[in-house]
Amino acid sequence: MLVAMEWARGVTRVSVLTGAGISTDSGIPDFRGPDGVWTKNPRMADLFTYQNYMADPEVRERFWATYSGHSAWSAEPNDAHRALAELDRAGLAVRVLTQNIDGLHQRAGMPDRKVLELHGSMHRTACTKCSRTLPSSQVLARIEAGEADPPCVDCGGILKLAVVLFGQYLDADVLGQARNIAAASQLFIAIGSTLEVEPAASLCSVAVEAGAKLVIVNRDPTPYDGLAVEVIREPIGVAVPRICKALLQG
Template sequence: MPPWAPPLPRRRGHHGRADETVHRDGDGDRGALRSDRCRRGLRPETVEGSRRAPGARDLPRQLLSRALARARRVGCDGESRRAGAGRRGQAKRVVRPVRRPVGQGRRPAPVEAAGERRPEEEAGRTQAVTDPIERVARLLAAARRPVLFTGAGVSTESGIPDFRSPGGVWDRFDPREMTYQHFVGTEAGRRRYWEIGRQSYPLMRKAEPNAAHLAIAELHRLDRLDCCITQNVDNLHQRAGLPEAKVIELHGNATRARCLDCGQPYSRDEVQAWLDSGVDIPCCPGCGGVVKPHTILFGEPMPAAATQEAERRARTSDLFVVVGSSLVVYPAAYMPAHAKHAGAALVIVNLSPTPYDGQADVLIPARAGEVMDAIVRRLRSLV
């Protein structure tokens, strides 16, 4: 296993929670959900798109092994040496910088079976391609099992706000009001949740697929997509033309709802009509049970089937392309690690830095729509 990789989640009898930092206190606290790091409440950083870039405390320890290596210091002769080096009887160690082409991150030693070549080599590359768009297009043309992984950065270009930017979700709502415990355990929690949902759902409902969604759907039509694993809940991949069977939704789907008691399914449009008619807490017409959207709240177990299938697809991929995700929400953010452990090439397209940038084979810090559209246009000439 490469030394930079984050530790994979332990196998459990069931499956993980949406936020691994949240645990349930004892009976004396009435089962309240608390953060291991902060007893004052839930952290907005535990969902896609927090207000700040990930810090050392937010990342798995092994992922920081290189960053936390012993610091080098510069001697009076101007040469760099490790702390403690240069003592009597020890030779100086000169550190030379490594130059990399623009758009290219550090490349770990490839993990390949005997006689098996990476997608780049299969494409007949004889020299390094420094244009990142060209490189990704060639990787897609050569890959046998390419997997896309999308986050909130894809949907923001459709007008759906993310979590961290000014005017985003956490500027307007308190994340502590969005816990699973608060929703299922109190009538006040459900009332507040649906009050927020009544305001936010119309914005998501009127959003249209953008260039990134359309480009990913085009990859499917070009037979260049094994599946799309997404953290988004807006159903825009499907509306862009991607078949349901090709989309793995790790955090659920906000266009659907169900009764938690009898399991009766409802469309979110139907529930919205109840809210607009004056209902403040929707209940199941059949049994009177609690109605909840198909989205994962803080502290709610991740969907086991979707999570396991996403892990399997990541491990069997030979190319893993991250688009519009900051990769700080676990366990979803483990997917690139699963792919890299299996020897897949890693591409990251995201405006802001991610913890995996240094391990990306291709890194493109730009808007998802313009990049994916350019990649697909170049890909058409190669397949």
């Protein structure tokens, strides 16, 4: 049972950092948990390394084969996604900074302009040579038609989901926006993130140093637990709706 959540009183500006844990109830496996993709098969991390992806056609073929049937394409928002969207519709100033690439916050009803996708979106694909972008559905259709590693139709370059892989830096403008949002918040909630991937995790410090209260909702300990006014271990699908209810009553 959650405690009284005194930190929810009087809050009007909320920033939320979400990680893979918020989407597991939607049927999307996380990466580092007990049943995580990389926990079960550490070699899968090779597919998410930019240097490997660009250098090896076999890695790209495995990547596309893995993602073409990924559960994220058909996943639906869960109670936690919907609760955050409802909090925004109720009139609080809510901004979501997500490490996820699944687009479920938007599907739950959060306006695009209020969701900052720190690591990009799987729903767009970009050419690494000419920078053309296109819906990922068009690339998936080519894969289903038999192209294992489809090149760009304009320049023949390597296509890649418009997401940040290991070995790539976050977009400087996106990171700058995220830091500004974190610094402007009264309450910063980190949900379902191990807070081990930087620089996204450091947004917790940015918020606290600017005067915000930090609340962490995660099954396992994180490096930032010591900065938090409360750490909640309850299931995300239970904890987040309760937090949102407390904020609306605050």
